[in-house]
Structures are given as C-alpha cells and as structure tokens.
Amino acid sequence: MVTDPELRVDLGARDVVARVVDPEMPMLTLDDLGVIRSVEEDGGGAVVTITPTYSGCPAIEVMRDDIRIALGEAGYDRVEVRTVFSPAWSTDWISEAGRRKLAEAGIAPPGKAPARAAGPIPLTLGAPSTQVRCPRCGAPSTEEFSRFGPTACTALRRCPSCQEPFEHMKEI
Amino acid sequence: MSHVEQGEHDATNAYQSLSETTAHDDPRWAFGTGFEDGLSLGEAEITAPVPEGVDAADLAAYCQMLGDDALIYSQQLSEWVANAPELEEEVALANTALDLLGQARVLLARAGHVEGADRDEDALAYLRDQAGFRNVALAEQSDELDFGRCIARLLIFSTWRLALLHRLLDSKDPVIAAVAGKGVKELTYHRDYAARWALRLGDGTEESHRRVQAGLDWAWPYVEELFRTSDEEHRLIEAGVAVDPAGTREEFDAVLAQVLDRATLTRPEVPPVGTIGGRSGRQGVHTERLGHVLAEMQSVAREHPGATW
Numbered sequence: 291m292v293t294d295p296e297l298r299v300d301l302g303a304r305d306v307v308a309r310v311v312d313p314e315m316p317m318l319t320l321d322d323l324g325v326i327r328s329v330e331e332d333g334g335g336a337v338v339t340i341t342p343t344y345s346g347c348p349a350i351e352v353m354r355d356d357i358r359i360a361l362g363e364a365g366y367d368r369v370e371v372r373t374v375f376s377p378a379w380s381t382d383w384i385s386e387a388g389r390r391k392l393a394e395a396g397i398a399p400p401g402k403a404p405a406r407a408a409g410p411i412p413l414t415l416g417a418p419s420t421q422v423r424c425p426r427c428g429a430p431s432t433e434e435f436s437r438f439g440p441t442a443c444t445a446l447r448r449c450p451s452c453q454e455p456f457e458h459m460k461e462i
Numbered sequence: 463m464s465h466v467e468q469g470e471h472d473a474t475n476a477y478q479s480l481s482e483t484t485a486h487d488d489p490r491w492a493f494g495t496g497f498e499d500g501l502s503l504g505e506a507e508i509t510a511p512v513p514e515g516v517d518a519a520d521l522a523a524y525c526q527m528l529g530d531d532a533l534i535y536s537q538q539l540s541e542w543v544a545n546a547p548e549l550e551e552e553v554a555l556a557n558t559a560l561d562l563l564g565q566a567r568v569l570l571a572r573a574g575h576v577e578g579a580d581r582d583e584d585a586l587a588y589l590r591d592q593a594g595f596r597n598v599a600l601a602e603q604s605d606e607l608d609f610g611r612c613i614a615r616l617l618i619f620s621t622w623r624l625a626l627l628h629r630l631l632d633s634k635d636p637v638i639a640a641v642a643g644k645g646v647k648e649l650t651y652h653r654d655y656a657a658r659w660a661l662r663l664g665d666g667t668e669e670s671h672r673r674v675q676a677g678l679d680w681a682w683p684y685v686e687e688l689f690r691t692s693d694e695e696h697r698l699i700e701a702g703v704a705v706d707p708a709g710t711r712e713e714f715d716a717v718l719a720q721v722l723d724r725a726t727l728t729r730p731e732v733p734p735v736g737t738i739g740g741r742s743g744r745q746g747v748h749t750e751r752l753g754h755v756l757a758e759m760q761s762v763a764r765e766h767p768g769a770t771w
Contacts, residue, residue: 345563346565374640375637376640377643410625410716410717439553
C-alpha cells in the first residue's frame with residue numbers, strides 16, 4: 291500500500307475521489323460527471339457514495355475499484371464505496387468543466403435533459419433533433435445516425451459540413 | 463457492502479496489473495459479479511426495511527416478477543449480439559439488453575434480501591429452476607434472429623414496461639421506486655427505438671411491411687398475459703407498493719395504435735396463449751422456451767458451482 295503522508299495533508303478524501311477519472315470517458319473526472327453523492331471521512335477511513343449513470347453501466351465497478359485504490363494510495367486504510375440509485379442520475383449533473391472537456395475531446399456535450407411532464411410519456415416518432423453542434427468544426431446543425439453509441443451514454447452523429455462522425459452524450 | 467476492504471497491492475500477482483482493479487483482494491464469482499457486488503449494490507437501499515403493512519414474501523415475489531421480466535428479456539435480446547443486420551443495430555440491442563440487465567440485478571438483489579433465504583442476485587438468476595421464475599411468456603420468446611419479430615416484440619415489451627415503471631415511480635418500496643426512476647428514462651428510448659423501426663419497416667417496402675406484420679402476429683398471443691393481475695400484485699396494490707398491470711392496458715393500446723396507424727400495420731386479431739388452470743408466467747408456469755433460455759444462461763454457473771477468479 292502506498293502511503294503518502296504529504297498527500298494526505300494536501301488532499302481530503304473528497305478531493306481524492308473527485309480526481310478519479312471515468313473509466314469509459316477518461317477526460318472526465320467523477321466530479322465532472324456528477325456521480326459522487328457524498329464522501330465522509332471517519333478517522334483513517336472513508337465512506338464514499340456514488341450513483342450509476344445507467345442501470346446496467348458496466349463502468350460502475352471499475353469506478354468503485356479506482357476510488358478504493360486512489361484513497362488507499364492517499365493513506366485511507368478503510369474504504370467503503372456505496373452505490374445508490376435514487377434520485378436517478380441526469381446529464382444535467384455534468385459540470386461546466388466536464389462539458390468543456392467533452393467538447394475538447396470531440397464528444398458533443400448533452401443539452402438540457404427533457405423535463406418530465408405529468409401524464410404518460412409521449413412517444414417520439416419524428417426525426418431526431420439536428421440541434422447539436424459539431425464538436426470538430428462548430429457547425430450548428432448535425433444529424434444523428436444511431437441513438438446508441440459505443441458506450442451506453444452516447445449517440446452517434448455526423449456533421450454534414452466537415453463530414454466527420456462524432457459521439458454525442460445523450461440527454462437523460 | 464458489509465465488510466471493509468484494505469487497499470492492498472500484491473506485486474507478485476501478474477494478473478492484477480492487467481486491470482486497474484488492484485484493490486480487489488476478494489475473489490470474484492466467475493459468472494456475474496458475484497456476492498460482493500450483490501451486497502454493495504447500494505446497501506442503504508437494497509436493505510431498506512419492508513414497508514409497513516407489506517408481506518415480505520409478496521414483496522420478494524413482486525421484485526422477482528419485475529426482475530425476471532428484465533433478466534430473461536435481456537438474455538433473449540442478447541441473441542442479436544454478433545448477429546444483427548447492421549453494427550449500429552447490434553450496439554442498440556446490446557445496449558438495451560444491458561439496461562434491462564441492470565434493472566434486473568437491483569430487483570433480484572432486493573428480492574433476495576427481502577426473502578431472507580440467503581440468496582443473492584446471482585443465486586436467483588443462476589440457481590433457480592423454471593418453476594421458480596416469474597417472468598411473462600413474452601420475455602422468454604426467441605426472435606430467432608428475425609428483425610421483424612425483434613422490433614414487434616420490443617415495441618410491445620417496452621411500451622408495457624414503460625407504462626408499468628412510470629406508475630411505479632411512487633411505489634412505497636424505495637428500491638422499486640429507484641429502479642423505476644432510472645428505468646423510465648431507459649425504457650423511453652427503448653420504446654422510441656422500436657417504434658421508429660416499426661414505422662420505417664411498416665411503411666417501407668412490401669417485404670419489410672410483410673416481415674414486421676408477421677412479427678406482430680407472432681408476438682400478439684403473448685400480449686394478454688401482460689395485463690393479468692396476480693394475487694401478490696392485488697395485495698401489494700392495496701399497500702401502495704405495486705401497480706395494477708391491468709391499468710396500463712389503455713395506455714398500451716393508445717401507443718400501439720399511434721405506431722401501427724402511422725406504420726400502416728394492422729393490430730392482430732389472434733387468440734391469446736392459454737393458461738394452465740389460470741396459471742401462467744407469474745405463477746411459474748412457462749412456455750417451453752424458458753428451458754432453453756435457462757440451459758444457456760445457467761450452464762457455466764451450474765457446471766462450476768461457486769467458481770471464482
């Protein structure tokens with residue numbers, strides 16, 4: 291176990307956890323992604339509560355392990371990582387810094403998540419919105435060609451101006 | 463999580479360096495992510511007390527119903543992996559299956575906890591026999607790699623499950639309400655995906671229309687069961703934990719009518735599959751398909767009980 295007393299002085303458990311990166315989108319920290327619910331210090335240990343992005347998100351276990359490792363290396367010898375589901379995660383929780391980093395990495399950041407009106411959820415049969423800016427050339431209008439991308443949270447789009455395909459983090 | 467882990471690193475273990483998961487001293491179950499994960503799936507919620515006035519056995523059964531629908535549908539949808547007509551559709555169907563699997567894991571972990579018989583999500587998924595499963599028959603059918611069937615079955619299933627989960631947002635069971643909160647977001651785009659394909663195929667070529675109509679005709683006999691209310695559900699509705707599936711019929715019919723009209727498809731007029739003395743999936747009575755599903759899904763777990771890596 292790597293114990294670094296100096297690091298321990300500099301960084302509280304919250305700071306250590308906040309710097310852990312998302313295993314599928316390593317340009318984002320867990321803090322950017324908005325999945326950290328709480329970090330409580332308890333003597334030499336820490337209890338971390340996170341929330342998964344999607345029900346079946348395969349990254350959640352790696353996140354938990356990476357949190358344990360980071361806290362272990364920072365000198366926390368008892369680490370417990372809890373996962374809670376409610377309230378459900380929303381892309382609205384991604385920080386401004388996170389949105390900027392996504393765009394810089396060529397992934398169009400999500401727009402505002404749809405508000406839930408009362409009554410049955412309406413079916414969407416129309417063509418997907420074109421109002422997603424191309425993260426490469428900045429063209430304001432692009433087209434979705436698959437709602438499901440390489441990770442659970444992205445859709446695939448292409449830009450008619452620069453012809454480049456790109457991922458878009460879809461709003462939920 | 464019931465135990466505390468040390469952040470130990472074993473420098474002599476070459477396999478640890480293959481992943482960043484070096485904090486894992488505990489063996490993992492070879493199939494699924496195992497006991498540890500079952501416990502750590504949000505202890506605060508999975509272990510929440512049974513709501514007042516609710517029979518624990520009824521709640522465990524209901525969590526199994528909702529969980530088994532998702533688990534078995536997920537397993538059957540996974541038949542498309544490496545078999546879909548286009549890479550994008552393969553990714554879409556695999557993603558959909560993954561969402562449902564995620565819902566199933568939480569619901570089965572809750573069922574296992576509430577039941578109090580020392581069974582976790584993996585024990586419930588891998589070690590129950592056919593009669594112990596409570597999913598509806600629609601979930602266990604195979605699309606047999608027919609994309610028309612795939613879209614018809616997914617349209618029916620996701621429309622129904624979305625209507626159910628939307629009503630379960632206010633369930634008095636905190637775990638069911640939490641699964642509904644995430645599930646509603648997911649089912650919304652599952653349903654949109656199926657509906658858009660139904661539209662494209664139904665209002666497409668003569669051949670695509672014929673194929674998706676045939677898929678609907680094939681799936682329709684399993685529709686009636688979706689709106690049948692079990693005894694456990696009747697009791698849990700009173701307690702504010704369950705919702706009455708019969709109450710989702712109107713919404714289901716309206717959504718299907720909206721899609722079928724636009725897609726120039728015809729609502730099938732076919733008799734429903736029968737019951738055995740009034741019993742069907744919710745009571746553990748299944749079509750012969752479930753045996754095949756379980757044989758495949760459970761083979762590794764049964765061949766190597768308790769195996770770890």
